[in-house]
Amino acid sequence: MPELPEVEVVRRGLQAHVAGKTITAVLVHHPRAVRRHEAGPADLTAQLVGRRITATDRRGKYLWLNLDDGRADEPLGRTAADMALVIHLGMSGQMLLGSVPNTDHLRIAATLDDGTALSFVDQRTFGGWQLADLVDVDGSRVPAPVAHIARDPLDPLFDRDAVVTVLRGKHSEIKRQLLDQTVVSGIGNIYADEALWRAKVNGARIAAKLTRRQLGELLGAAAEVMREALDQGGTSFDSLYVNVNGQSGYFDRSLNVYGREDQNCPRCGSVIRREKFMNRSSFYCPKCQPRPRR
């Protein structure tokens, strides 16, 4: 379940191993993995081959590789990176370096000019690659498909007070808003529950009915839990989420409520509950995070 910390771990791995290299071959094994590239698999392949990866970037759960035209006589980074390969991992996507032993879920295979193999593996095929133009949005250059995605809490330009103001106007449950990537990005079901627990807020409460202070603390908790997860290499419950070398993170050992139904709250000892919410599970402490009156 890659959320911001897991995607950032992957981005760092790609930055270290593929930046500066040129794409020499791309093979699309499953068309669904490139369905968001409207011009189709052949166009994606034709446009990628020969391009050089100048840098890696990320916003929320979106990851992208900036590309130039691959002209070797121009210094890296000097040519305008006018296009980007946008990568979304969806539920189960993996960006792996090297050959892939089990090819069952290999969706896209790329080769770089130093012989490095770059594989996109995705069991549930919610993720995918697409090539896009870069656009200027609010002082940052992002791929067009990412233009509507809000800044994430680890973005140096993240404006917590501005997001609090947005949330104060939302007559909707706060957890729903934490998961809305156009309000604040990078937060998925796991970190939403963890942030709500840290801030002692029940996810069913109406966002507009929380105080500015509560909302500010909640966003602070989200940033804190994701930064801690990043420091531990991300969260993983199974082998689906891995870094570019196929290894899992350790943050699942540090989760306080997510997945801990019927266990004790680490803070007050109450029994953690699980409820259906938005066709998903929500975990919370009934004492630390009392439900709102209906």
Add this chain to the structure above:
DNA sequence: CCCCTCTCCTGATCGC
């Protein structure tokens, strides 16, 4: 515009 529900997908697991 705002808010919310549904849908896409595959593999693990459970009950019968």
Add this chain to the structure above:
DNA sequence: TGCGATCAGGAGAGGG
């Protein structure tokens, strides 16, 4: 042993 139901959930389409 098999088989259908359920669960996991990011994000966008579409409905009210």
